[in-house]
Amino acid sequence: MKIGELAQQSGLTPSRIRFYERIGLLKTVERRPNGYRTYPQQAVMILGLITTAQRAGFTLDEIRTLLPSDLTHWDHAALMDALTRKIADIEALQVRLTQSRAHLLRLIEDIQERPDDMDCAANAHRVLTNMLSDHPEALDVTSGDIRLLDTKDRRQSVSPDRRKKTASR
Amino acid sequence: MKIGELAQQSGLTPSRIRFYERIGLLKTVERRPNGYRTYPQQAVMILGLITTAQRAGFTLDEIRTLLPSDLTHWDHAALMDALTRKIADIEALQVRLTQSRAHLLRLIEDIQERPDDMDCAANAHRVLTNMLSDHPEALDVTSGDIRLLDTKDRRQSVSPDRRKKTASR
């Protein structure tokens, strides 16, 4: 099977498949005399596996370390471990989302609850003050590193702009 | 207040504050004769507001369009609309996470449920087949664009690698 056909059958683009090969997620495949890649039927399954894992929140890096070159020889322990940790990540994210949602709902209520005798400017100030004093860290779940989330750990190492919450509290 | 002090009080880095100014999220501030930026006390609140909004899942772009130059003059309708939509986004993501979690749990169970008379290779194949036939689109929530999620709409326009699910199903 040439790359175009594999693309059709897997639902991915050829560029994506070549990309996966480049980063070592797919092992280098056989070539025809003319240089064209030739894939075995199994490749469809591997690609399906990869996209499924991605949807479950695994990064390509994680998938690469878990995927054995031989699909029948998995590292059972590592796999179970990864699955378990990913579930924990998802749960942490769920907690965070629940809090965010609640926070937004409270905010909406708070905005609508303007006392009759208060003008918009004062109300804006009231709401803002409420909001900023609201989450005394509550939302700071600083969750695990699940890639469904944009949690790129923005902490710093040792660098020019080295302060960030130096003092206070 | 100079930028360093604002950084301390807000918990952000100076580079980040300057960056926010560059992209038009913060309006250009006053300068001292020597070129240093000078911030009013209010700036702390604005930055707090921005980071809070970010944690709730708003992108800087969204925040920019919602933030009025005068903190006491909000576009009430647009704000409510955005908040409501963000809540919907969060809920969509929660649905997706619940499905992912369930999927992973089922997978773990499935792996452990190996029939006594089956070897690991065959079990691997069984599990894989199960998994790939499992989600007949169920996980394809293709949720809203909440930035907590890595949902960069990978659909294509008109391009070289123009096929992606041309036929099938």
Place this chain on the structure above:
DNA sequence: CTTGACCTTGAAGTTAGCTTCAAGGTTAGG
């Protein structure tokens, strides 16, 4: 009058996961 902690700027780097481009070789059909 030197040191070091600030401040300034514009440009380039980072991460993840791809896509797009440029410049070409191959092949099947008419």
Place this chain on the structure above:
DNA sequence: CCTAACCTTGAAGCTAACTTCAAGGTCAAG
């Protein structure tokens, strides 16, 4: 023989939200 639809490669571009770098100005203390 030509054309269109494939295939190849390496390099560069994209997005978001920053950070880092280089090269330099400012200022208070000792």
